[in-house]
Structure formats: C-alpha cells, structure tokens
Amino acid sequence: MTRGRLGLSGWFWLGVATLYFLVPLAATAEFSLKEVDGYGFSSYRFILDDPQFRETLWQSFQLSLLTVGISLAIFVPAVYWVNLRYPGIRRVVEFLSVLPFVVPPIVLIVGLLYIYKASWLPEWVLGNPRYLVPGYVVLSFPFMYRSLDAAFRSIDVHTLTEAAQSLGAGWTTTLRRVILPNIRAGALSGAFLTLALVMGEFTMANIALFNTFPVYINYVGQTQSNPAAALTIISFGITWLAMVGILLLGRRPGRGAIQVGGAR
C-alpha cells in the first residue's frame, strides 16, 4: 500500500474542504470592513464604542471565571480521588461526564429553571446572572473531566501521594503543593475550554433572559448587519486566543513537573 502520497482527487477534495471552511471567514471579514462606499473600520469602531459590548463581554468573562473556579474546586479533588482510591467507579464517572455533552442545553436550562422555581431561593438570587453558573459548571464537566483525567493518568498518583505523606504532608498540602503542580497543564487546558464554552453559551442565557456576550451578538445580528460581522470576527478572535493558549500549554510540560519512577 502506498502511503503519504496525495493523488489528484485527494488534492481536489482537500481544496474543496479548505474553500468550504475558509470562504465564510473571508466573507465575514469582507462584510465587516464594508462601508457605504469603499472599505474601512467603521463597523469595528461602532462595536468598540458600544458600551453594551464592554458590559456584556465583562459579564460573560466574570461568569467564565466563576465557572472555572468552582469547576476546578470540585473536579480536581474528585478526579484525584477517583484515580487514587476508587479506580473501580471510573466507568461510572466517565458515563456521567458524557451526559452534559449529549443532553441538549435547552433541556438542562428547562430543568434548572424548574428547580429554581420550586426552591425557596429569594428573588434577588434569581435576578442575578450568576445563577447561570451552576448550569455552566454542569456543562463544563465533560471538558474538565477529560483534561484532568488525562493529566492524572500521566502521573504516578500513588507514589506522589505516598511520598508526600511520608514526609508529613496532610491532604490539603499534598493536593496543593504536590498534585496540583503536576497536573497544571491538564487543569489549565480544562480551564481554557470552560472559558471558551461559557463565553459562547447562548441557549441558557437567552432562555433565562440575561444579557451575556452571545445574547448581545444575537441582538446586534438582528439589528445591524455590518457591525454583526465585525463582532463575529472579534468573537472568533477570542475563541482562537483560548485555543492558542491550550496549544502552547500542551507543548510545554509544567515547570514543576516531576518524573517519578524512571522510564515510562
């Protein structure tokens, strides 16, 4: 079997695919630069001058940070514990981690709203966009779990934990000073994925009537078409920055990472 050679039809299909994936980006860029006559940056200026742009972006960013924080605080110890003590329930946790990925977000928010309605939570909690965060933590579970689990599998959890404990470290010290530096890359990539997820989450925010960044993008899209294209380019830029962050972190091993047990 010949390998590594692309025939004529191979190149043709590669070209078609490339066009299909690049043309919409090029068209958006063209559209965003368009003015009444000629080209210019007026759409970008319009967006950047719109106070709502900054407000909603900041709003979504705060929600992202909160989600990342809570999600790390829950899942780092949880995945650590699964790897250390209960490898038997890994399959169960893995199954659970798929659920938020396959259950439609619209169903999640319907359930969440119902729980909130039935609960004793006061009005001011329901009026605060932060009440979306529990839902976002659930959505982040698959991404967080996968990144963290890959990181935990690549280190020797048992040896590290025993070494830390025989030197007199308690559980919190072990987790903070021994485990965390070793899974740093995994935790950060989970954090970046969660950040991108929350920054782009539309369904839940729209149903719960909160003005987050994606809801604002939709609003601009329904009202002004050229600024919407500029906003699209800006939001792609944000996503790409998050992706580049992951790639860079993935390439560079954590600075404090320790290799235990020789060749592997």
Add this chain to the structure above:
Amino acid sequence: MPLAFAFISTLGTVGLVTRWLDSIGLNLYDRGFSLFSFTGLCVVYLYFQIPLMVLVIAPAIDGLRAEWREAAANLGASSLEYWRRVGGPILLPSILGGMILLFGGSFAAYATAYALTSGHITFVPLQIGELIGGNVLSDPHQGYALALGMIVVIAIAMTIYFLLDRRASRWRRGA
C-alpha cells in the same frame, strides 16, 4: 452564534458568495435557495459537524491495518471488493456511531437555528424556548413535555451509539 452571522455574510441575500454567483449569472435566491430555510440550515450545520465526524472516524481509519488489505489482495480481491467486503464492514459501526453523534448535535442545536430562522421554521429546541421563555404564549408544562421527549430521543440515540461503539472497539484493540 457567530457562525450564523459568518454564513449570513457568505450566503445571505447580499453575502459574498451570493453576489459573486449572481455576477456570473447564477442567482441562488431566484432558484429557490435560502440560507434561512431548512436547506440553508443544513449547510451551516455541516460547518461544525464535518470536523466532528473527522474526529470520530479518524481512529477507526487509523485502525485499518495494512495487513488486512494485503491479505485481501493476496486472495485476489480488487480495491472495490476490499472496501465492500473488508474495510467497509469494519468501518461501518464507527460511521453509524458518528452519524448518531451528529444527529444528536443537530437535534439539540439552538443558537444557530435561533439566529438564522428567527422562528420561521419550528424546531423542538426553539419551540421549548418559546414556551418556557417570557413569551405571551408561554405554557411551561408543554415545554417540560417537549423537553422530556427530547431526552427520550437522545437516550435512544445514545443507546444505539454505545452498542455500535462496543462492536467497533473489537477491531480497535491493540491496533
């Protein structure tokens, strides 16, 4: 969400590709195409579904061993016969599994449909949104019922996916 607007700039009524095709004498919208129709949505969904399918199928194609092809050739099979009798059946569970995953993704998609159709075509997720949200027509209980219906459909799809995945993983072992 941004994807919807990227496609409006491309294939919308004044999109780049629409204008370009018009200038060479092919007016898409006169010929019945609309980005804001069912067909239009399919074109947009494909944009995020194709990469997903590639990710799902790639390990299976990697798992096809060169030896199988050589063995088939030794027994006198042509390339077409190899794909029909050996490669195809081995890949089939993975392909079907990928199809079910994509089905789930399109079934649940809300943001893109919301941005493009603004309610002209009714999809289950949009319908639930209408019923639950602060709409005049709101009838939350009907919304809950539709949401449960979605869960049932997804549960059936996922069961089929897991069964197919188990079958497909038989050939993946040690590859």
